[in-house]
Amino acid sequence: MRIAGWAVLLPLGVVLVAAGLALRSAYPAHRVPSDAMRPTYAPGAMLYAERVEPSEVRRGDVVLVSVPEWGITESLAVKRVIGVGGDRVRTDGGRLYVNGEPLDEPYVREGDPIGGAPDFDVKVPEGRLFLLGDNRGNSIDSRNHQDLGAGGTVPLTAVRERATDRPGPALAGAGAFFGGVVVLLTGFGLGLAGSLAGRSARRRAVPPPAPYPVP
Numbered sequence: 755m756r757i758a759g760w761a762v763l764l765p766l767g768v769v770l771v772a773a774g775l776a777l778r779s780a781y782p783a784h785r786v787p788s789d790a791m792r793p794t795y796a797p798g799a800m801l802y803a804e805r806v807e808p809s810e811v812r813r814g815d816v817v818l819v820s821v822p823e824w825g826i827t828e829s830l831a832v833k834r835v836i837g838v839g840g841d842r843v844r845t846d847g848g849r850l851y852v853n854g855e856p857l858d859e860p861y862v863r864e865g866d867p868i869g870g871a872p873d874f875d876v877k878v879p880e881g882r883l884f885l886l887g888d889n890r891g892n893s894i895d896s897r898n899h900q901d902l903g904a905g906g907t908v909p910l911t912a913v914r915e916r917a918t919d920r921p922g923p924a925l926a927g928a929g930a931f932f933g934g935v936v937v938l939l940t941g942f943g944l945g946l947a948g949s950l951a952g953r954s955a956r957r958r959a960v961p962p963p964a965p966y967p968v969p
Contacts, residue, residue, distance in 0.1 A: 755948030763941025770937055773930045780805050782915060783928075784818070787829050790887035790894065791816070792863050795832065795917075802921045808910035811883065813838055813852070816917035819885065821908050824899055830914055833895055834861075837876070837884035837907075844875040863889040871897050876905030883908055 783802050786795040794816065795801055803818055811817060818830040836852065837843040843852055850857045850867040859867050869890025874897060878884050884907050887893025896906035 755944045757948070758941075758944050763937050763944060767935070767938030767941055770930050770933055771935060781918075783921075784830070784832075786832060788832075789892050790889050791832050791834075792889040792892075794834075794861050794888045800921075801832065802918050803915035804918045804920075806913065806916045808913055811835060811838070811910060811913055811916065813841070817883075817885070817913045818915040818917070819908055819912040820914055821912055823902060824894065831885075832917070833885035833887055833893075835883050836886050836896075837878040839878055839880035839882055839910075841878045841884070842876070843878060843884045843905075845871075845873045859888075861888050863891070866890055869893070874900065874905075876900070876907070878907055879904050881910050883910060883913070 781802065781804050783800055786797055786799045786801050789797050801818075813835055815835045816832065817835055818832055820826075821831055824831065836850070836857070841852055842854070843850070845851070845868055848868050850859065857867070863869075867890060869892070871890065876884055876896070882904055884896045884905065886895045886897065896908070898906065900906040
């Protein structure tokens with residue numbers, strides 16, 4: 755038991771916990787905090803994400819961004835990338851255009867790409883992103899922060915993660931972590947039990963002292 759616990763299960767548990775933490779860091783999961791991304795993500799729904807380099811972000815991606823300048827300090831905002839550096843994003847007559855072409859957006863709520871907002875016309879600076887929620891009538895996004903400059907865009911470096919439809923890595927990370935904890939505890943228990951049993955056996959194996967000779 756001591757060998758199985760200390761030499762086998764404890765190291766295996768450490769490996770599983772470390773692997774689980776690494777997977778959970780690379781593929782985190784979040785509860786959607788607001789109504790801004792309906793119908794793609796409802797409030798409270800589980801959103802699976804992946805860590806990405808800013809250079810990997812593309813138009814149409816759903817990203818999780820840190821934007822304290824928007825007044826969001828305790829959680830990541832979930833938005834869709836509409837424009838990247840060099841794009842011109844504008845609205846006209848209830849339509850949304852990117853570089854002069856109407857944008858096909860089957861994901862927006864009730865098919866409304868404007869949500870009753872005033873028209874805007876933004877040239878996205880290099881290294882920045884123009885972000886909108888899919889629920890255009892109930893989303894605080896780039897449209898609402900044009901007074902901050904740069905057309906309400908955010909820097910690429912604000913992107914922390916990108917949403918993915920592959921929950922497998924995140925679930926595997928959680929399974930490896932919690933499984934590793936169980937293996938660690940089991941290994942510790944077996945090792946401790948084996949050590950105590952071995953000590954007790956050694957005590958029993960010690961011969962009793964010879965009786966003192968009686969004259």
